[in-house]
Amino acid sequence: MEEDTSPPATTLPADPPRMSRPQRAAAAIKDWVVERGMRPGDRLPGEAELMAHFGMAKGTIREALRVLEAQGLIRTRTGPGGGAFVNEVSEARARALLGNYFYFKEIGITDIYELRRVLEPVLAHDLAGRLSADQIAALEDVMQVYQERPDTIEIAERQRFAELDFHALLASFSPNPLLGFQCRFLIGLLKELTICRRIYRRPIPGFRTVGRDYQSRLIEALKAGDGGAARAIMRAHMLAAQKVMEEQEAVVLRQFLSDAEPGAVGRPG
Amino acid sequence: MEEDTSPPATTLPADPPRMSRPQRAAAAIKDWVVERGMRPGDRLPGEAELMAHFGMAKGTIREALRVLEAQGLIRTRTGPGGGAFVNEVSEARARALLGNYFYFKEIGITDIYELRRVLEPVLAHDLAGRLSADQIAALEDVMQVYQERPDTIEIAERQRFAELDFHALLASFSPNPLLGFQCRFLIGLLKELTICRRIYRRPIPGFRTVGRDYQSRLIEALKAGDGGAARAIMRAHMLAAQKVMEEQEAVVLRQFLSDAEPGAVGRPG
DNA sequence: AGATATTTGTTCGTATGTATT
DNA sequence: TAATACATACGAACAAATATC
Numbered sequence: 391m392e393e394d395t396s397p398p399a400t401t402l403p404a405d406p407p408r409m410s411r412p413q414r415a416a417a418a419i420k421d422w423v424v425e426r427g428m429r430p431g432d433r434l435p436g437e438a439e440l441m442a443h444f445g446m447a448k449g450t451i452r453e454a455l456r457v458l459e460a461q462g463l464i465r466t467r468t469g470p471g472g473g474a475f476v477n478e479v480s481e482a483r484a485r486a487l488l489g490n491y492f493y494f495k496e497i498g499i500t501d502i503y504e505l506r507r508v509l510e511p512v513l514a515h516d517l518a519g520r521l522s523a524d525q526i527a528a529l530e531d532v533m534q535v536y537q538e539r540p541d542t543i544e545i546a547e548r549q550r551f552a553e554l555d556f557h558a559l560l561a562s563f564s565p566n567p568l569l570g571f572q573c574r575f576l577i578g579l580l581k582e583l584t585i586c587r588r589i590y591r592r593p594i595p596g597f598r599t600v601g602r603d604y605q606s607r608l609i610e611a612l613k614a615g616d617g618g619a620a621r622a623i624m625r626a627h628m629l630a631a632q633k634v635m636e637e638q639e640a641v642v643l644r645q646f647l648s649d650a651e652p653g654a655v656g657r658p659g
Numbered sequence: 660m661e662e663d664t665s666p667p668a669t670t671l672p673a674d675p676p677r678m679s680r681p682q683r684a685a686a687a688i689k690d691w692v693v694e695r696g697m698r699p700g701d702r703l704p705g706e707a708e709l710m711a712h713f714g715m716a717k718g719t720i721r722e723a724l725r726v727l728e729a730q731g732l733i734r735t736r737t738g739p740g741g742g743a744f745v746n747e748v749s750e751a752r753a754r755a756l757l758g759n760y761f762y763f764k765e766i767g768i769t770d771i772y773e774l775r776r777v778l779e780p781v782l783a784h785d786l787a788g789r790l791s792a793d794q795i796a797a798l799e800d801v802m803q804v805y806q807e808r809p810d811t812i813e814i815a816e817r818q819r820f821a822e823l824d825f826h827a828l829l830a831s832f833s834p835n836p837l838l839g840f841q842c843r844f845l846i847g848l849l850k851e852l853t854i855c856r857r858i859y860r861r862p863i864p865g866f867r868t869v870g871r872d873y874q875s876r877l878i879e880a881l882k883a884g885d886g887g888a889a890r891a892i893m894r895a896h897m898l899a900a901q902k903v904m905e906e907q908e909a910v911v912l913r914q915f916l917s918d919a920e921p922g923a924v925g926r927p928g
Numbered sequence: 929a930g931a932t933a934t935t936t937g938t939t940c941g942t943a944t945g946t947a948t949t
Numbered sequence: 950t951a952a953t954a955c956a957t958a959c960g961a962a963c964a965a966a967t968a969t970c
Contacts, residue, residue, distance in 0.1 A: 410735075410937070412725055430763060436955065447939045449718050452957085453725045456681055460726040461759055466679075469947030470954040484760035490730055491753035494699060495836040504785075505837055508777040516773075567764040568774055568848075572841060579837075680958075705935065716959040721937085738967030739934040 415444055415454035420463065423476060434464065434474040461487070485575050492579070499585065499639050502576050503632035507625070509573055510557065513564055514608060514624035519615025525563055526613065532556045533605060536598055543591055546598075550590040553601055554581060588646075589638040597634060601627070684713055684723035689732065692745060703733065703743040731756070754844050761848070768854065768908050771845050772901035776894070778842050779826065782833055783877060783893035788884025794832055795882065801825045802874060805867055812860055815867075819859040822870055823850060857915075858907040866903060870896070 409417070423434065435443065440451045455474055458464045462479035466472070521529075535552035558577045564570035580586050604627040611619040678686070692703070704712065709720045724743055727733045731748035735741070790798075804821035827846045833839035849855050873896040880888040 412937090413728075416729070438955090449721070449940090450938065452718070453722055456722045456725050457729040459682075460685070460729040461756060463759060466956070467947085468945070468954095468956045471948065472946085472955050474956095478763045479760040481760070484757060487730060487756040488753060490732060491748040491750070491840070492836060494747045497836060501835045501837050504781060504835055505778070505841065508781055509774070512773060512777055566770045566773055567761060567766060568770050568845070571760070572774070576837070679956095707935085718960090719958065724936095735936070736967080737934090737936040737965070740968060741935050741966085743936095 411446060412450050412453035412457060415446055415450060416457035418444060419454060420458060423463075428476050430476050430478040432476045434476070436473050481571060481574070484571065485578050488575060489579070489582070497579065497583070499580075499583070499632075499635045502580055502583075503628065503635065506573070506576050507628045507632060509569060509576070510561075510628055511621040511625040513561055513569055513573055514612070515617040515621035516565060516569070517560065517563055518612050518617035518620045520565070521563060521612055526609065529556060529559060529609060532559055533602065533609075536602060540598070543593075546593065547590050549598060551581065553598075553605075556605060585639055585642060586635075588642045589635060592638060592642070594634060594638065600630065604630075680715060681719050681722035681726060684709075684715060684719060685726040687713065688723060689727060692732075697745045699745050699747040701745045703745070705742050750840060750843065753840065754847050757844060758848070758851070766848060766852070768849075768852070768901075768904050771849055771852075772897065772904065775842070775845050776897045776901060778838060778845070779830075779897055780890040780894040782830055782838055782842055783881070783889035784886040785834060785838070786829065786832055787881050787886035787889045789834070790832060790881055795878065798825060798828060798878060801828055802871065802878075805871060809867070812862075815862065816859050818867060820850065822867075822874075825874060854908055854911060855904075857911045858904060861907060861911070863903060863907065869899065873899075 419434070419440070423432075428434075434440070437448060437451055437455075440446075440455075441448055444451065446454075455464065455466065458474075459466060462483040463477060464474045465477045466474045532552055532555050535555075536549035540546035540549055554577050558574050561570045561573035561577070564573070604623060608620060608623045608627070611617075611623055688703070688709070692701075703709075706717060706720055706724075709715075709724075710717055713720065715723075724733065724735065727743075728735065731752040732746060733743045734746045735743045801821055801824050805818035809815035809818055823846050827843050830839045830842035830846070833842070873892060877889060877892045877896070880886075880892055
């Protein structure tokens with residue numbers, strides 16, 4: 391309809407002095423994109439146009455674009471026809487950005503499993519009878535990694551990670567984006583926790599076979615479309631995993647302390 | 660101390676050509692900060708030092724700093740003693756960043772309540788007997804907003820938001836940062852959903868008094884330290900809320916459709 | 929209170945790189 | 950191969966903010 395290409399709060403110089411100019415520019419560009427209902431792949435105006443549009447110099451505009459790029463909202467290409475394009479934030483980037491928030495918080499195994507314990511059973515329940523043959527096959531493919539008894543610690547460690555990959559893959563099939571993301575985020579967090587990496591390097595008798603057994607039964611329930619059973623199996627699995635992990639955490643911590651302070655047992659308070 | 664302040668991958672020009680230079684610089688600076696175990700409040704080198712350090716121009720360094728600032732990892736101040744400082748990512752920023760990920764996904768009321776339904780009962784259980792008098796008082800303070808019958812739609816809407824604030828406040832008391840954040844994020848999502856805003860503008864008979872009743876009983880259980888009761892009350896509350904919201908969603912959608920297609924069902928009043 | 933020094937913030941001009949045609 | 954269109958990067962200058970004296 392109209393070709394009015396300058397709707398937003400552009401040229402006003404002294405609006406909210408709380409943000410720096412590039413940040414304001416980034417917010418303005420974002421609003422501009424949202425107002426137009428632009429979709430992933432759509433091209434933003436070039437730097438020159440943005441400069442004219444917002445009355446800012448190149449450097450400022452570039453910083454603003456960097457801000458949006460860091461948030462995963464745009465990507466930029468050079469060359470003719472290049473420029474900034476609207477981008478759907480990838481799950482990996484979302485996980486990384488959210489991970490920054492928890493970087494200074496002290497997250498423990500108990501915190502993570504408190505959520506996994508309730509979320510993954512819901513996930514299993516939802517997925518019952520809704521998985522394609524391909525998806526089932528992909529899950530069984532991951533399970534192959536821990537069919538055999540591990541010969542070395544390295545293999546055992548890889549199997550532990552594959553076990554987590556199984557859950558992450560399952561979560562990626564969730565019809566609920568919130569649930570899927572949350573489960574995968576928690577699993578990612580688990581993988582990064584140093585205490586977990588220590589635990590995963592220890593032998594845990596029976597852990598592999600028991601876990602494999604849970605997952606076989608889970609797959610059967612999912613195939614059969616028995617949501618209640620799938621949920622119950624997952625719940626039991628999570629409960630058992632939490633128990634093992636917390637036990638091992640205690641062991642590892644005790645070991646760590648005795649390494650650091652020979653003779654001392656614990657810390658008061 | 661040592662004066663060799665150039666440990667990271669600085670001057671090598673052509674290693675990972677996947678990222679742009681500012682992004683690489685941002686990553687390098689971030690690694691540099693992490694390696695030194697810097698804490699919130701610690702000061703980064705000034706722009707001039709970073710330029711020398713990484714052999715890049717001012718603009719490039721500034722773009723890198725903007726990237727980190729956009730992620731909430733640093734904040735910058737001007738003036739003497741100013742510069743870039745390590746910053747703990749605020750919850751609000753984390754919520755906004757994560758919200759971007761779900762912007763293009765289609766999130767519905769059902770998705771949100773599927774999580775709230777299991778998470779908030781856990782929250783209630785955890786908090787039983789662990790709230791200070793101040794925290795209880797703060798909760799009761801929020802409840803004051805919806806003690807009276809609303810005279811206008813605006814007041815009713817404000818009361819609905821206060822009801823969500825009650826849950827958000829409760830979540831902020833969680834000893835589990837993951838659980839607290841997740842609950843608050845879901846509530847924030849709910850507030851932003853346009854369908855919810857429509858629902859909140861409609862009168863829902865009994866919703867306020869029933870909700871208030873749930874929360875009074877919840878507070879009692881929390882005070883008494885009865886985790887089981889708190890969990891059960893919250894579970895019932897969430898279930899009821901989900902039911903109402905989904906019913907209203909259907910009503911609003913039907914109305915929306917009939918508005919778009921005149922000739923179908925007439926509008927009463 | 930005011931001057932000054934320090935540090936980031938912003939702009940301009942120019943040159944380089946890169947991908948399309 | 951050359952021409953074009955666009956982002957990318959550099960360097961120098963100036964402006965604004967703010968702590969200290």
